[in-house]
Amino acid sequence: MACRAVSQQTQSRCFHQSPLSYAATKAAMSRLDDVPLPYDKLQKNYEVVKKRLNRPMTASEKVLYSHLDQPTSQELERGTSYLQLRPDRVALQDATAQMALLQFISSGLPQVAVPSTIHCDHLIEAQVGGVKDLARAKDINKEVYDFLASAGAKYGLGFWKPGSGIIHQIILENYAFPGLLMVGTDSHTPNGGGLGGLCIGVGGADAVDVMADIPWELKCPKVIGVHLTGALSGWTSPKDIILKVAGILSVKGGTGAIVEYFGPGLDSISCTGMATICNMGAEIGATTSLFPYNQRMHDYLAATGRKEIALAADDNAALLTPDSGAPYDQLIEINLSELKPHVNGPFTPDLATPIDELAETAKKNGWPLDIKVGLIGSCTNSSYEDMGRCASLAKQAMDHGLKAKSTFNVTPGSEQIRATIERDGIAETLREFGGTVLANACGPCIGQWDRQDVKKGEKNTIVTSYNRNFTGRNDANAATHAFVTSPELTTALSLAGTLTFNPLTDSLTGADGKEFKLAAPNGDELPSRGFDAGEDTYQHPPTDNAAVKVVVDPESKRLQLLEPFQPWDGKDLDDLTILLKVKGKCTTDHISAAGPWLKFRGHLDNISNNMFLTAVNADTGEMNAVKNQVTGEVGPVPATARDYKARGISWVVVGDENYGEGSSREHAALEPRHLGGRAIIVKSFARIHETNLKKQGMLPLTFANAADYDKVRSDDKLSLKGLKDLAPGKPVECVLKHADGSTDTIQLQHSMNNQQIEWFKAGSALNKMRQQS
Numbered sequence: 001m002a003c004r005a006v007s008q009q010t011q012s013r014c015f016h017q018s019p020l021s022y023a024a025t026k027a028a029m030s031r032l033d034d035v036p037l038p039y040d041k042l043q044k045n046y047e048v049v050k051k052r053l054n055r056p057m058t059a060s061e062k063v064l065y066s067h068l069d070q071p072t073s074q075e076l077e078r079g080t081s082y083l084q085l086r087p088d089r090v091a092l093q094d095a096t097a098q099m100a101l102l103q104f105i106s107s108g109l110p111q112v113a114v115p116s117t118i119h120c121d122h123l124i125e126a127q128v129g130g131v132k133d134l135a136r137a138k139d140i141n142k143e144v145y146d147f148l149a150s151a152g153a154k155y156g157l158g159f160w161k162p163g164s165g166i167i168h169q170i171i172l173e174n175y176a177f178p179g180l181l182m183v184g185t186d187s188h189t190p191n192g193g194g195l196g197g198l199c200i201g202v203g204g205a206d207a208v209d210v211m212a213d214i215p216w217e218l219k220c221p222k223v224i225g226v227h228l229t230g231a232l233s234g235w236t237s238p239k240d241i242i243l244k245v246a247g248i249l250s251v252k253g254g255t256g257a258i259v260e261y262f263g264p265g266l267d268s269i270s271c272t273g274m275a276t277i278c279n280m281g282a283e284i285g286a287t288t289s290l291f292p293y294n295q296r297m298h299d300y301l302a303a304t305g306r307k308e309i310a311l312a313a314d315d316n317a318a319l320l321t322p323d324s325g326a327p328y329d330q331l332i333e334i335n336l337s338e339l340k341p342h343v344n345g346p347f348t349p350d351l352a353t354p355i356d357e358l359a360e361t362a363k364k365n366g367w368p369l370d371i372k373v374g375l376i377g378s379c380t381n382s383s384y385e386d387m388g389r390c391a392s393l394a395k396q397a398m399d400h401g402l403k404a405k406s407t408f409n410v411t412p413g414s415e416q417i418r419a420t421i422e423r424d425g426i427a428e429t430l431r432e433f434g435g436t437v438l439a440n441a442c443g444p445c446i447g448q449w450d451r452q453d454v455k456k457g458e459k460n461t462i463v464t465s466y467n468r469n470f471t472g473r474n475d476a477n478a479a480t481h482a483f484v485t486s487p488e489l490t491t492a493l494s495l496a497g498t499l500t501f502n503p504l505t506d507s508l509t510g511a512d513g514k515e516f517k518l519a520a521p522n523g524d525e526l527p528s529r530g531f532d533a534g535e536d537t538y539q540h541p542p543t544d545n546a547a548v549k550v551v552v553d554p555e556s557k558r559l560q561l562l563e564p565f566q567p568w569d570g571k572d573l574d575d576l577t578i579l580l581k582v583k584g585k586c587t588t589d590h591i592s593a594a595g596p597w598l599k600f601r602g603h604l605d606n607i608s609n610n611m612f613l614t615a616v617n618a619d620t621g622e623m624n625a626v627k628n629q630v631t632g633e634v635g636p637v638p639a640t641a642r643d644y645k646a647r648g649i650s651w652v653v654v655g656d657e658n659y660g661e662g663s664s665r666e667h668a669a670l671e672p673r674h675l676g677g678r679a680i681i682v683k684s685f686a687r688i689h690e691t692n693l694k695k696q697g698m699l700p701l702t703f704a705n706a707a708d709y710d711k712v713r714s715d716d717k718l719s720l721k722g723l724k725d726l727a728p729g730k731p732v733e734c735v736l737k738h739a740d741g742s743t744d745t746i747q748l749q750h751s752m753n754n755q756q757i758e759w760f761k762a763g764s765a766l767n768k769m770r771q772q773s
Contacts, residue, residue, distance in 0.1 A: 303530065568697070
């Protein structure tokens with residue numbers, strides 16, 4: 001599939017954002033930008049690539065390759081080539097935006113080169129309810145919000161204030177469009193694939209590249225096709241499609257691939273339902289997910305005030321849909337008419353159980369049957385349709401005198417959703433059912449939850465319509481069994497209060513003593529009266545930013561300007577100490593915990609105190625306890641790393657399969673680098689984390705023979721040889737010196753290309769950018 005042609009010159013781009021009506025622009029990417037839709041450019045690039053490939057193309061390939069920096073000469077081999085791309089926009093959520101903007105500031109550039117936005121959604125802790133929780137967050141996070149707002153104004157980024165909603169819902173409502181290529185500093189950025197865009201989660205350093213007008217690099221993804229036939233009906237929801245796919249592919253089965261959905265079954269899925277599916281595609285490790293353009297997207301664009309974009313997409317439909325006979329690297333067949341509702345978990349989002357098997361499976365595995373809390377909403381499932389379908393179940397229950405047995409929490413995805421469900425009585429119905437409406441923010445989904453109903457270590461069950469359920473993810477309690485499912489099933493299970501309830505077959509007893517069965521949920525896809533925008537929470541960057549100051553207090557505990565990492569000294573890395581040998585799952589949550597640590601996301605040194613707190617020590621099975629190989633004392637992982645750094649001792653971490661899965665947070669790469677780490681050696685990596693390590697000048701290495709993991713002992717001295725000859729595809733020799741005097745020599749592999757090797761030599765990608773500028 002690879003071929004070459006004559007190169008072309010890269011065209012630099014600059015822009016100015018200003019709020020314009022569609023009446024004035026008619027071809028703008030959004031109502032908040034004066035940047036035109038890129039369809040003309042995309043069509044030209046597409047025609048070049050189409051002629052080169054000379055075969056049918058998937059929708060993913062069309063959108064991705066039409067954004068190539070050099071379409072005439074770019075190698076195009078799935079799974080092998082590194083693409084140089086020109087994304088249309090950048091989105092930053094507040095927790096990751098801090099480090100991304102600190103990196104951008106240190107680059108010395110005056111203005112972002114593409115439309116970019118900041119979204120305040122991660123720092124709002126759920127405690128008592130939306131209004132009070134939001135007020136509290138604005139108070140305790142004022143320093144960070146002021147920094148983000150001023151940085152946005154200074155460097156040309158739009159700023160969505162706290163309370164505006166979750167980044168992915170805001171993008172869907174305002175910025176996503178068919179054919180978009182966007183990078184976002186959150187792993188669930190693929191949500192925009194529900195509106196026909198390729199939206200890809202990245203670390204902050206990748207976002208800085210795009211904002212700095214540097215071509216963005218991505219390993220050419222494979223394409224997994226999911227062919228949908230039949231139609232959704234009854235209790236089966238869009239969420240059940242991705243729950244089923246997760247069960248098929250596992251948490252790493254999508255790594256290095258775009259998941260593209262196609263087939264006649266698409267017609268039964270709403271646009272927001274497609275977004276749900278793409279959002280949770282992050283849990284299978286996919287680069288992103290995509291639905292081809294269809295009428296449901298047209299309708300959603302029109303309903304959200306973007307009719308002109310819908311009409312433009314109609315005119316470019318051939319660019320936004322797959323060709324007949326397009327080749328997929330793997331094909332999955334799902335008949336939606338036969339698909340059952342699913343509940344996935346606990347502790348991993350790919351443990352898929354059909355609802356009719358849940359009771360038996362839960363009893364067999366000893367999972368707590370009583371459901372303590374049910375939670376609906378989040379970036380995955382908070383559409384108007386989701387809320388309306390849940391309200392239909394709540395009404396049925398209340399008609400029989402029943403309310404939720406479990407504590408029930410509701411998270412609107414955006415201010416627009418909140419205002420609309422309030423106006424239409426949906427929010428009040430959910431409150432009457434027993435629900436608490438939380439702030440328009442991530443909240444419990446990312447661990448921002450001041451949970452008081454159980455003690456730490458107490459075994460319990462929660463059921464959510466979220467996307468991720470790793471150990472301790474929602475409430476920092478490793479004993480919480482978290483299950484992910486549709487919002488409809490979450491509501492029904494919260495009503496019954498037990499995992500043994502199957503709403504498709506089981507009856508409930510009403511307040512009058514009579515049994516009844518819930519009818520299948522129903523709700524409008526889009527509000528018949530249109531959306532209510534609610535409060536205006538958007539700050540546009542000023543035309544004149546000369547007077548804007550961005551200040552970081554040197555004494556701040558929340559923000560810290562970055563110091564460049566030291567470049568490689570040109571020598572082999574000899575006698576490295578092993579800080580930690582990790583056993584089993586090690587997500588970015590294990591490496592850099594969220595929850596209460598989110599407040600330090602802008603301060604690298606302070607947040608480094610959370611490094612590897614919940615990773616399991618392969619020697620002892622304990623968490624946050626490692627032996628200091630110098631003093632012999634057992635202590636916390638961060639403190640031990642700091643001691644090694646103070647002594648000038650470089651170290652490595654050894655890990656298992658799919659290391660770094662989960663969130664896009666680059667802190668999981670920055671913290672090891674900051675505390676003296678030089679390499680991470682594992683059986684396999686998750687895509688975003690591997691890239692983040694490369695960006696920070698770390699060596700991400702994998703065992704050529706996975707069984708060599710067992711040869712590594714925690715008290716070894718480890719040497720990486722031949723680094724002067726480090727080259728793409730060339731293994732790295734690793735010598736293990738054991739404490740008993742014996743040695744083992746093993747081979748390690750890497751996926752670095754020439755540019756990424758230069759990042760290692762320079763000390764980081766940002767260092768290399770400074771050198772070049």
